[in-house]
Amino acid sequence: MNAFELEGISYEYQGGQKALDAVDLKVPLGESLTVLGTNGSGKSTLLYLLQGLLAPSAGSLRVFGDKTFTPSKRARIGMLFQNSQAQLFSLTVLDELMFGPLQHGLGQKEARGRAEDIMELLGITALAGRSPWQLSGGEMKKVALGTCLSTNPDVYLLDEPTSGLDPRSQVELVELVVRLKEAGKTIITATHDLHMIEDISERSIVIGEDHRVLADGPSAGIIKMNDVLLEANLIHEHAHRHEGFRHVHSHFGVHEHAWEDAGGGKITEAELKTGKEFFLHQMSELTAKLKVLIEHWQEHNAEHARTYLEWAGKAGAEGRAELAETLSEIARESGRLDELFRKAASQL
Numbered sequence: 340m341n342a343f344e345l346e347g348i349s350y351e352y353q354g355g356q357k358a359l360d361a362v363d364l365k366v367p368l369g370e371s372l373t374v375l376g377t378n379g380s381g382k383s384t385l386l387y388l389l390q391g392l393l394a395p396s397a398g399s400l401r402v403f404g405d406k407t408f409t410p411s412k413r414a415r416i417g418m419l420f421q422n423s424q425a426q427l428f429s430l431t432v433l434d435e436l437m438f439g440p441l442q443h444g445l446g447q448k449e450a451r452g453r454a455e456d457i458m459e460l461l462g463i464t465a466l467a468g469r470s471p472w473q474l475s476g477g478e479m480k481k482v483a484l485g486t487c488l489s490t491n492p493d494v495y496l497l498d499e500p501t502s503g504l505d506p507r508s509q510v511e512l513v514e515l516v517v518r519l520k521e522a523g524k525t526i527i528t529a530t531h532d533l534h535m536i537e538d539i540s541e542r543s544i545v546i547g548e549d550h551r552v553l554a555d556g557p558s559a560g561i562i563k564m565n566d567v568l569l570e571a572n573l574i575h576e577h578a579h580r581h582e583g584f585r586h587v588h589s590h591f592g593v594h595e596h597a598w599e600d601a602g603g604g605k606i607t608e609a610e611l612k613t614g615k616e617f618f619l620h621q622m623s624e625l626t627a628k629l630k631v632l633i634e635h636w637q638e639h640n641a642e643h644a645r646t647y648l649e650w651a652g653k654a655g656a657e658g659r660a661e662l663a664e665t666l667s668e669i670a671r672e673s674g675r676l677d678e679l680f681r682k683a684a685s686q687l
C-alpha cells in the first residue's frame with residue numbers, strides 16, 4: 340500500500356505564487372524518501388500537502404489509499420516543521436513532550452515515562468524544566484523532533500531536520516532516521532543537504548526551481564546527476580578568472596575541472612594553446628601552473644577546514660575521541676596554511 344499517491348499535484352498560494360507544478364509521486368509505506376530542492380522550490384509546501392495542512396490547487400492526492408484526511412489518518416503522520424518555533428507552545432520541554440501522548444489518551448504516568456524516554460534518546464534530559472522558547476535553535480529542533488517521536492506516528496515528514504544542528508547532532512539525527520527506517524517507518528525528508536541523502540534514503544526526488552520534479556530515482560544515482568543538481572541549484576559552479584581564463588568546477592563531490600574562456604564558451608584546443616603561449620610568454624610553466632594551483636588551494640582552505648571540523652564531530656560522536664582531537668587540530672592548523680599559501684604566492 341502507498342502512504343501517498345500524488346497525480347498532477349499543483350499548488351499556488353494566494354496571490355498566484357506557484358509553489359508546486361504537476362507533481363506525480365507515489366510513496367510506498369515503509370519507504371524513506373528525500374525531497375531535494377533549493378530554497379523556494381516547494382519542499383515545505385509539498386510536506387504541508389502531505390499532512391493535510393493545505394489542499395492542492397489541482398491534481399489528486401491519496402493518503403493511505405483514499406482522498407479523505409480523517410483525524411485518525413492525521414494522527415499517523417508526524418511533521419517536523421522547518422521552523423521549530425512553529426510547533427512549540429508549552430511552558431516546559433517536559434510538558435511539550437507529554438502533550439502529544441496525553442492527547443492520544445495516555446495517562447499522566449505513562450505520558451511522563453514516554454517523554455523521559457524520548458529526552459534520553461535525544462540527549463536532552465537536562466532541558467526538561469526549561470522553556471522551549473529559550474532554547475538554542477538546535478536544542479529547539481531536537482525538542483520539536485521529540486514531539487514527533489512522542490506520538491509514535493507511522494509516517495515522518497521532516498522539513499530540513501539538520502539545519503541549525505551542530506555536526507555531532509547532525510550525525511545523531513541521521514542515525515535516528517536510519518533507526519526509524521529500520522523500524523519500518525515511512526520517512527520523507529526535505530533538504531538541500533546532499534551529504535546525508537544516501538544514508539537516510541534509498542530514493543530521492545529533485546524539485547527544480549520551476550517547482551516541477553526534475554528527477555526521481557535511487558539516491559545513489561541522483562547524487563551523481565551533476566546536470567540535474569546544477570539545474571536545481573543544489574550545487575554551484577564557481578568561476579574565477581586566471582589571466583583571461585575562467586576555472587570552473589561544480590561544488591560537490593569530486594572536483595571536476597574544465598577550462599572555459601572568459602566569455603563562457605568552452606575553449607578549443609587551439610585557443611588553449613594560444614592562451615598557454617600567452618601565459619608562458621609572461622612566466623615559466625611551473626610558475627603559471629603553481630599560480631593556478633595556489634589560488635585554488637587558498638580558495639578552498641577555509642572550506643576544507645570546515646570539513647575537517649565536521650568529520651572531527653562525526654568521529655567524536657562515534658567515540659573516537661583521539662581521532663576527533665587530531666582532526667580538530669588539523670582544522671585549527673589550517674589557519675597556518677593560509678599564511679603559507681600567501682607566502683608561496685608572493686614568492687612566485
Ligand SMILES: Nc1ncnc2c1ncn2[C@@H]1O[C@H](COP(=O)(O)OP(=O)(O)O)[C@@H](O)[C@H]1O
Pocket residue numbers: 352353356357358376377378379380381382383384385
Ligand atoms: N504563505 C505563502 N504565501 C505566498 N507564497 C508562499 C508562501 N509560502 C511559500 N511561498 C512561496 O512558494 C514557493 C515554495 O515555497 P516553499 O514550499 O516554502 O519552498 P522550500 O521549502 O523548498 O524552500 C516559494 O516561491 C515561496 O516564496
Ligand SMILES: [Mg+2]
Pocket residue numbers: 382383384421498
Ligand atoms: Mg522549506
